[in-house]
Amino acid sequence: xxxxxxxxxxxxxxxxxxxxxxxxxxxxxxxxxxxxxxxxxxxxxxxxxxxxxxxxxxxxxxxxxxxxxxxxxxxxxxxxxxxxxxxxxxxxxxxxxxxxxxxxxxxxxxxxxxxxxxxxxxxxxxxxxxxxxxxxxxxxxxxxxxxxxxxxxxxxxxxxxxxxxxxxxxxxxxxxxxxxxxxxxxxxxxxxxxxxxxxxxxxxxxxxxxxxxxxxxxxxxxxxxxxxxxxxxxxxxxxxxxxxxxxxxxxxxxxxxxxxxxxxxxxxxxxxxxxxxxxxxxxxxxxxxxxxxxxxxxxxxxxxxxxxxxxxxxxxxxxxxxxxxxxxxxxxxxxxxxxxxxxxxxxxxxxxxxxxxxxxxxxxxxxxxxxxxxxxxxxxxxxxxxxxxxxxxxxxxxxxxxxxxxxxxxxxxxxxxxxxxxxxxxxxxxxxxxxxxxxxxxxxxxxxxxxxxxxxxxxxxxxxxxxxxxxxxxxxxxxxxxxxxxxxxxxxxxx
Numbered sequence: 001x002x003x004x005x006x007x008x009x010x011x012x013x014x015x016x017x018x019x020x021x022x023x024x025x026x027x028x029x030x031x032x033x034x035x036x037x038x039x040x041x042x043x044x045x046x047x048x049x050x051x052x053x054x055x056x057x058x059x060x061x062x063x064x065x066x067x068x069x070x071x072x073x074x075x076x077x078x079x080x081x082x083x084x085x086x087x088x089x090x091x092x093x094x095x096x097x098x099x100x101x102x103x104x105x106x107x108x109x110x111x112x113x114x115x116x117x118x119x120x121x122x123x124x125x126x127x128x129x130x131x132x133x134x135x136x137x138x139x140x141x142x143x144x145x146x147x148x149x150x151x152x153x154x155x156x157x158x159x160x161x162x163x164x165x166x167x168x169x170x171x172x173x174x175x176x177x178x179x180x181x182x183x184x185x186x187x188x189x190x191x192x193x194x195x196x197x198x199x200x201x202x203x204x205x206x207x208x209x210x211x212x213x214x215x216x217x218x219x220x221x222x223x224x225x226x227x228x229x230x231x232x233x234x235x236x237x238x239x240x241x242x243x244x245x246x247x248x249x250x251x252x253x254x255x256x257x258x259x260x261x262x263x264x265x266x267x268x269x270x271x272x273x274x275x276x277x278x279x280x281x282x283x284x285x286x287x288x289x290x291x292x293x294x295x296x297x298x299x300x301x302x303x304x305x306x307x308x309x310x311x312x313x314x315x316x317x318x319x320x321x322x323x324x325x326x327x328x329x330x331x332x333x334x335x336x337x338x339x340x341x342x343x344x345x346x347x348x349x350x351x352x353x354x355x356x357x358x359x360x361x362x363x364x365x366x367x368x369x370x371x372x373x374x375x376x377x378x379x380x381x382x383x384x385x386x387x388x389x390x391x392x393x394x395x396x397x398x399x400x401x402x403x404x405x406x407x408x409x410x411x412x413x414x415x416x417x418x419x420x421x422x423x424x425x426x427x428x429x430x431x432x433x434x435x436x437x438x439x440x441x442x443x444x445x446x447x448x449x450x451x452x453x454x455x456x457x458x459x460x461x462x463x464x465x466x467x468x469x470x471x472x473x474x475x476x477x478x479x480x481x482x483x484x485x486x487x488x489x490x491x492x493x494x495x
Contacts, residue, residue, distance in 0.1 A: 041402060042377065108143070231256070344357060389403040
């Protein structure tokens with residue numbers, strides 16, 4: 001791990017004095033204590049558009065000033081209760097996911113279909129009978145839904161988490177069960193959607209304006225219609241399969257967790273969770289993939305987080321940061337040899353930046369219900385900072401609700417200027433098969449090439465504007481020192 005640390009140190013030399021640190025935002029104080037409940041957890045957060053209010057969903061129940069809060073609550077920007085919000089999840093106390101629909105909010109529970117609510121928690125969607133219509137025609141809807149612009153929706157449909165699909169009821173007639181169903185904007189089963197999967201899915205994830213990712217353990221979700229998909233596929237809005245996409249997952253292992261997240265402008269996306277890739281015999285907690293589903297080899301997927309006590313790691317959330325890196329939350333205590341408790345900051349290719357999150361972080365929640373602490377949700381606030389949530393009960397050794405807010409704190413000056421300066425230096429072609437050319441008006445006093453492990457490989461004449469890269473394929477770092485003493489590091493891929 002010494003070599004990896006030297007690479008990170010290299011990056012710190014270039015940008016460290018302009019980096020951002022993350023500190024606990026103590027102005028955010030959730031209004032009631034839910035820590036004494038067994039298996040308490042915050043599972044999803046939705047921030048309202050312009051007010052700073054947040055809708056918080058999870059596993060909890062509480063009474064406050066005569067009102068009963070079960071599975072969901074709204075806070076203002078400092079954690080105060082939003083008066084008048086009331087939502088009952090039918091005695092479950094567990095709301096899993098929140099989706100926005102035309103300024104309304106859909107929720108799901110762990111035992112079946114949820115509902116569409118307004119900002120006060122009331123079922124007052126333009127079709128007030130939506131929930132009743134849906135429950136009367138579609139049974140056992142679970143998982144993460146997908147809503148179209150017109151209010152129609154796709155749902156995962158299964159019975160008791162088994163392979164048997166639930167029945168679809170329409171009046172007195174019973175239709176064959178399906179694992180994927182569509183309902184109209186009024187909540188009525190749409191029989192025109194005829195596509196299906198071979199097993200109960202975990203849900204749907206929007207890829208772009210025309211396509212949707214579908215996912216589940218590849219040992220179970222093997223086919224979409226008649227095509228082998230091995231746990232992951234991409235479909236168009238009409239349900240037809242996108243044949244330009246292939247699953248990177250290994251279907252030969254049982255018990256894999258798949259969480260699609262962070263689709264980027266170039267079409268790349270992440271999978272988080274705990275899964276096997278084709279050809280691998282060790283689980284991967286996180287990896288980045290190209291638009292066609294192939295593994296992005298420029299990202300260090302095989303050096304992800306691990307929990308040393310359990311010899312495994314799991315990632316529950318990934319969020320993009322302003323500098324092009326990512327915040328990673330999950331269940332782990334070690335990341336590339338650095339002590340990181342359930343939260344870490346990595347750069348754009350997956351290298352840990354060890355100067356972030358060096359305090360104790362979230363605790364183990366075992367004394368309050370026998371669960372292991374983890375950060376499972378990271379939501380970037382429109383007003384700055386990030387919400388972090390999960391099943392922890394302390395943060396930095398101090399009592400905490402299982403949701404906190406951290407603030408990105410500027411520790412230096414000139415970040416924007418440095419970013420612009422780095423962007424003005426262009427190394428091309430990248431990727432390259434041989435030579436590299438530099439385009440910049442900056443004068444350099446040294447140019448040094450390092451391997452991904454931090455080994456110094458080559459010093460280049462700083463007066464030259466092109467040179468040959470080392471002969472082996474891989475990822476390299478070019479360290480540039482200008483005539484004013486500023487260091488900037490660029491990544492080059494050789495194929």
